[in-house]
Amino acid sequence: MGNAHNFYSQICKRKNLVLAWKNARKRKTKKRYVKRFEANLRENILELQKELINETYKPDLLKNFVLRDPKTRKISKSTFRDRVVHHALCNIIVPIFQKGFIFDSHANQIGKGTHKALERLDKFKRKVSKNHTRVCYVFKADIKHYFEEIDHSILLEIIKKKIPDKKVLGLIQLILSNQAIGRKRIRGMPLGNLTSQFFANLYLNELDQYVKHKLRAKYYIRYVDDFVILHHNNDVLEDWKNSIGEFLREKLGLELHPNKSKVIKLDHGLIFLGFRVFFYHKLLRKSNMISFERKFNQLKIYFDEGVISREKIVEFLEGWFAYASHSNTYKYKKYILRDFNRYFSFNKRKEITKTKKLRNFIKKLDESELQFSPQKTLFLYNRGMSIKEISIRRKIKESTIWEHFVNLIEHKQISVWKIIPKGKIYKVLSKIYSKNDKLKDIRKRLKDETISYNEIACVLASIKSKKK
Secondary structure (H helix, E strand, O other): OOOOOOHHHHHHOHHHHHHHHHHHOOOOOOOHHHHHHHHOHHHHHHHHHHHHHHOOOOOOOOEEEEEEOOOEEEEEEOOHHHHHHHHHHHHHHHHHHHOOOOOOEOOOOOOOOHHHHHHHHHHHHHHHOOOOOOOOEEEEEEEOOHHHHOEHHHHHHHHHOOOOOHHHHHHHHHHHHOOOOOOOOOEOOOEOOHHHHHHHHHHOHHHHHHHHHHOOOOOEEEEOOEEEEEEOOHHHHHHHHHHHHHHHHHHHOOOEOOOOOEEEEHHHOEEEOOEEEOOOOEEEOHHHHHHHHHHHHHHHHHHHOOOOOHHHHHHHHHHHHHHHOOOOOHHHHHHHHHHHHHHOOHHHOOOOOOOHHHHHHHHHOOOOOOOOHHHHHHHHHHOOOOHHHHHHHHOOOHHHHHHHHHHHHHOOOOOHHHOOOHHHHHHHHHOOOOOOOOHHHHHHHHOOOOOOHHHHHHHHHHHHHHOO
8 A cells, every 4th residue: 555654645646536436426326416526527526636635625514314213313414525535535544454354343344244244143153052052142232322432532543553644644533523513523423424334343343352362252243333242151241241341441432331231041032233033043123124114104105196116116125025034034025025916006007117227127136036026027028028038038937937927917916918818818718617727627628729828827817816
């Protein structure tokens, strides 16, 4: 990265600022504030560079808003030009510090995250309990008002160890002290900034080093301010709890949450990163399920009023199912699918708006193992693709595509009249005596080799759909 006094000049380089702009605009290209910045992109980048070089850069005041999902949090939003500066700073300083992070620090790092942390927890609980042959205890900890209590002077001292450049430290201090009411502060960081996420991780890296090298705790996982330590001895964990509490108070000016930090048996269940973790299974937290159902009910209203398309709802459910798939929620997902088929039927919308965003969404989907596989088949069919073309596109058998259509017809997602010629439908209908008829019996009555089992199954599904 160059010598110790060269960091600031690297932040100010035009190449770095352009990269920062590209990172800041990801998944936000249609936002008005991004378009405004890009209307005069070259001038704005050069102006930022000039302000940084001359040390006249001043961040705009933050805009605050409150999220209640499930707990109340105040989120602070920086302007887009300030976010470009945040990315420019992080492009240079993050790689320097990340090399020193422990393996089981899972927040805000590429290749890590909540699900990787849960995978490590699964591995640790098997090791500590010797495959559930002995009692396993866990110290589940939470830091009280973490983001509000981070001490700027302590954070800057941590940063100074590797970056003594006074100009970089001055820029960091400027970002830290910025807030909506314009009054400088010496503690706390706004939730929502890229820099806040990184500094929060860096601040507790001191705790990581203490736990791993001083306490020598082998089975330790941290995600921001939530962390767990596993051990087979309850007394050892109680001692470590006291030592960690003392370290946090004396070295970092923090305090363990008195109600959320305790030593428990793993058999009793552990609430960690949105899941209730037991030895053999994981469940979603009730608060997360309530939050999802509240959004789902809101989507019903929007759909009935024509505010939102069916594709948007599928996109929302696709993301939520991907999250829920990390827990044992088969019955719950089945219940949600049933409601989806009931409330978001194609009968309520004659046409689908084939937007560019929808096409890109379908293209990005992992075709191998997603929920809603029949829905993706339906999207492609409504775009004018034949069954054979869908089969080639999705790399699955034509028989599977037909199974999808049977499913969709039965749940009133598409009409059988759209898929099979009228003449064939009337022939098949005349030979169906009951919705419980077997396909081979109907085929025998038809005595028509041009009508396939798949087509018969679709017509039978349309009869079953009327009984639902």
